[in-house]
Amino acid sequence: MRALQLVWFRSDLRVYDNAALTEAMSHGPTLALFIACPQSWQQHQMAPIKQDLIRRRAQVLEQELAELNVPLLLIEGSSYHDVQSVFEPLLSLGLARVYTELEYELRERRRDQVLQEWLAKQGVGWWQCDRQCAFAPGSFVNGSGAMYQVFTPFKKRWLQRFSEQGLQVLAKPKPQAPIEINLPALTRMHSGDDCSTAWPVEQNALLKQLRRFCQQQVQDYKKLRDLPALDATSRLSPYLAIGAISVRQCIARLQVEAGTALQQADSGASVWLSELIWRDFYKHVLVAWPDLIKHQPFQAETATIRWHNDETLFRAWCDGKTGYPLVDAAMRQLNQTGWMHNRLRMVVASFLVKDLHIDWRKGEQYFMSRLIDGDFAANNGGWQWAASTGTDAAPYFRIFNPITQSERFDPEGDFIRNWVPELAKLPNQHIHWPHKLPISKEYPKAVVDHAKARQVTLELFRHARQQGEKSDEST
Ligand SMILES: Cc1cc2nc3c(=O)[nH]c(=O)nc-3n(C[C@H](O)[C@H](O)[C@H](O)COP(=O)(O)OP(=O)(O)OC[C@H]3O[C@@H](n4cnc5c(N)ncnc54)[C@H](O)[C@@H]3O)c2cc1C
Numbered sequence: 001m002r003a004l005q006l007v008w009f010r011s012d013l014r015v016y017d018n019a020a021l022t023e024a025m026s027h028g029p030t031l032a033l034f035i036a037c038p039q040s041w042q043q044h045q046m047a048p049i050k051q052d053l054i055r056r057r058a059q060v061l062e063q064e065l066a067e068l069n070v071p072l073l074l075i076e077g078s079s080y081h082d083v084q085s086v087f088e089p090l091l092s093l094g095l096a097r098v099y100t101e102l103e104y105e106l107r108e109r110r111r112d113q114v115l116q117e118w119l120a121k122q123g124v125g126w127w128q129c130d131r132q133c134a135f136a137p138g139s140f141v142n143g144s145g146a147m148y149q150v151f152t153p154f155k156k157r158w159l160q161r162f163s164e165q166g167l168q169v170l171a172k173p174k175p176q177a178p179i180e181i182n183l184p185a186l187t188r189m190h191s192g193d194d195c196s197t198a199w200p201v202e203q204n205a206l207l208k209q210l211r212r213f214c215q216q217q218v219q220d221y222k223k224l225r226d227l228p229a230l231d232a233t234s235r236l237s238p239y240l241a242i243g244a245i246s247v248r249q250c251i252a253r254l255q256v257e258a259g260t261a262l263q264q265a266d267s268g269a270s271v272w273l274s275e276l277i278w279r280d281f282y283k284h285v286l287v288a289w290p291d292l293i294k295h296q297p298f299q300a301e302t303a304t305i306r307w308h309n310d311e312t313l314f315r316a317w318c319d320g321k322t323g324y325p326l327v328d329a330a331m332r333q334l335n336q337t338g339w340m341h342n343r344l345r346m347v348v349a350s351f352l353v354k355d356l357h358i359d360w361r362k363g364e365q366y367f368m369s370r371l372i373d374g375d376f377a378a379n380n381g382g383w384q385w386a387a388s389t390g391t392d393a394a395p396y397f398r399i400f401n402p403i404t405q406s407e408r409f410d411p412e413g414d415f416i417r418n419w420v421p422e423l424a425k426l427p428n429q430h431i432h433w434p435h436k437l438p439i440s441k442e443y444p445k446a447v448v449d450h451a452k453a454r455q456v457t458l459e460l461f462r463h464a465r466q467q468g469e470k471s472d473e474s475t
Pocket of ligand 1: 233280
């Protein structure tokens, strides 16, 4: 008899607010599965630190599910092409249905489609929910029936939905009766290399971090969130990226702790909510324009920009050796910790594209290969915003000045001193641009002149726009 429900965990590594787990357990005895797919992760350029975080989180999930009497099979796989070989030996257990949460990226969708068809042939059902966002992509559209291309009206509609419907957060399911299963011999998932241990993975620690942020820090979020030397943002993105917590859990906690402040447009709470809506926005954009996954710019005419792609300059940027202290500090922080503050992501992205004239896709890939919170939609959205090629992007003539950004957002130079030890002894007035002093020879000379680089960027964009206009006229 087919009586066993199987919940397959992917980017939803949690027991709270997990619709696939809740639905599976409501239908009968449930087994859970997680398959590590290092080959596919590498194809996605997933950073080693994110891979380690996933492995550590999956191991803890095994214990959390054991409290619900749900055994979790942690399997070492290779690539998405091979997942069927993991399901084959499980068929003999009498699987009734497989439960999953939808992942939006193309390879993941293809993997699911192939598996679903194969399972159907074996008489096994497939149940999938769409819950990576607070509101599922496509569940609301603009007046012309299309996805919004601009954030502000999207946010307005999102907030309207929120006030009409609220959001449902699912509780942790009640334990099931213990089940006895003769598990087939499959290779158990390896442990990672523990390079992510600075980031806790226990559910209670994450919930505590969320609660503490909403109780103690969110009030000052608007004022302090742009200062990288302070720990003034939630640092929850790595957990949202792997689904160790859900966006609905974040919003529900914010509602409880912020109360009426959430209705005040200028409060820290409503600004934080806006950031979570940006997360939804970029995922909706990705689903509406799947070509973004194929690395196409959203604004088609920018595809013709002739990026210079100088490899030496690219290496200087990657290594934090551009001679621009804030850029270098940010890149060194990324290289050493897998993390970078949002303000700095904007600064270094703008610098790569508009000062070094390097294709934004090279930066996008480099970020994915280093970030602990690498997330295709947010990363692509952030890069295309900075490069002025995306939806609701910065206008092409808005070019961050890396020195004034430094003076504004790291006024005392604390962040720079922390990450660029060569400059640690400089006084504040020279820390943002040390090149007028006979500083230590160890610190690199500036690789470009910002003012000149700015002019080149304006020219690159003007040329691409003219080309676009010409081809419009000839069609
Ligand atoms: C070039 C560039 C690349 C980026 N790459 C990523 C990425 O790979 N993964 C990622 O999660 N975020 C990315 N971001 C967005 C943002 O920088 C991070 O989400 C944020 O720094 C995470 O810190 P936090 O959790 O403390 O955020 P908070 O300030 O506490 O915000 C709360 C949550 O809102 C979401 N969020 C915040 N800002 C954004 C944003 N601009 N776009 C989408 N979601 C947002 C995140 O899930 C974040 O955890 C990128 C931004 C830029 C400019």
